[in-house]
Amino acid sequence: MSFISNLIGGLSLGSIYALIALGYTMVYGIAKMLNFAHGDIIMVGAFTIFTAASSLGGNPFVAILCGLVTCVILGVLTEKIAYKPLRGSSPLAVLITAIGVSYFLQSVALLIFGSTQRPFPKLFSLSPIRIGKDLVIKGESIVTLGVTLVIMAGIMLLINKTKIGKAMLAVSEDKGAAQLMGVNVNRTISITFAIGSALAAVAGLFYGLTYNFIGPYTGSMPGIKAFVAAVFGGIGSIPGAMIGGILLGVIENLSKGYISTELSDGIVFAVLILVLLIKPTGLLGKKIAEKV
């Protein structure tokens, strides 16, 4: 019974990782850059929802909409201001810039909201589901899992079935060739960032609902874990991010429950190394032959 409980705890943790990893992997898959500020956009989303809910009369949908819009604008703006000027330079420069953006966002949040953790508003009251005497499944976990699945399916449809999706795939394969074929590369990358950031806002919402407290550093640790999850599942692969996130959460929670709480992160990373040794592109990553 306790095994199932730990498994459920892992699923709940994993679904948050998966939701964040989706944004990571999508931006990486198309813009070919690691947006390390993704975790902090989650934090911005959570704080926007927090502020909107407490100042705009507490209508949850208005608050969530505010969070989505703010994150989308922020994501597109960061891309335009911080990443676009470096598009031609080495990937390392963009990576460092992304880390810079991450610290910038944390510091701004620290300035505005201070360091104390804030209680996140209970926008929906989701009652836990009890099975038998001992098994409790949090309502938030089920909703997070469901939403993550729906979003995953939505992104896959968008990429594979729509015109903008085709443009994204083209940009992902070769920016120069895509431009020559009449694809608006700038617009496509902007849209990618917009969607990625909207996903971050959703992740912020569910993080807040699950853990009840948010702070300026809320996004950083889950952001790193989600990045690991994305690599685990094969970075660039949408279902890979989902599977990677869930597996990561389950492995983490089971090692906390049965091996050692202090070692759990170490075990997670050991599993990552093992996977990468056996399958260097991650669980679902595709090996793309470089043509010279």
Added chain:
Amino acid sequence: MKKAICMLLVCALLSLCLVGCGNDGNSDYTLVIGGIGPTTGVAATYGTAVKNGAQLAVNEINAAGGINGMQIKYLFEDDQHNPETAVNAYNTLMDKGMQILMGTVTSKPCIAVAEVAREDNIFQITPSGSAVDCIKYDNAFRICFNDPDQGTASAQYIKQQNLAQKIAIIYDKSDVYSTGITEKFEAKAGELGLNIVAKEAFTSSSATDFSAQLQNIKNADADLVFLPIYYEAAAYILTQSKSAGLETKFFGCDGLDGVIDQLGEQNAAAAEGVMLLTPFVATAEDAKTKKFSQDYKAAYGEMPNQFAADAYDAIYTIKAACEKANVKGDMSVSDICNALKAAMLQIEIDGLTGKMTWSANGEPNKEPKAMKIVNGIYEAM
């Protein structure tokens, strides 16, 4: 011409000297007391409370004529609960002429600062740095209980009040405060025949999700969870234990102070019945506490916590020791320290946090008290 200017300058210097000599006594000097603590960062509640509590005491003392005729100049620097920042803050204060150090507020930074403070031989009194090593050198004293004492006292209290038979512990393995209390608690609990059925750890990087730990505690069928941790992590544990259907009592130490504010109105139910060892309750009825709470509320708009009280007591302790040692403004930092070290062993303070005397190791001698959260406020047990 040049000569004339030179002469004039010399004359001016001489006359300045004479003025200085002619006016002896302490009223020319100020006593610079420096404070260090986190006013931003994860432990900001503590640092802000200490800063404000000490300021209140300084204002009172200055209004009443100061210490030995000297006005206190009180400077405070933020350390963000970070050892490196704390050492920088210490250096900044030394540059500004600090003579006595009241701080730091939290254990880890305090240990780092203790090292440099010893080199300068400056008198240090920490209101709330409770790790043993905070005052391992003889220039340092403290107002609060140390960690082992809190652990020992908690176990004793649980046994005396017969609060539980089967105890679980959740502690922060990456934090010296938490591990210090846990060790002593375990030792004392073993001695008293209390049964520790689960001991669950977390680290500062994994302090948000406690489902695995709570599940293990549930499996162990504990009836009390001991939380020797700070209030931020405790807030996660308390809310998550509610949703995990864990129905145990919770007992913590001074780090839990602040958990009511942290949980906020919407999670207030999670704090109900939580017990903690704390030397000070703002709602107590004695005249001293009443006046302090009123003044504090008037000045800062909120009720003081025990950290504010510790800091208030620390400033009055410095005053009493300075008066006992007859500290003069022209004494060097090191001389002041040597004089105060001897005086600390002779004074007795009847402060907000209890009647205190000090031993040569810097530890205060006072009685532990415990509180319980009932309807969102602390109530004496």
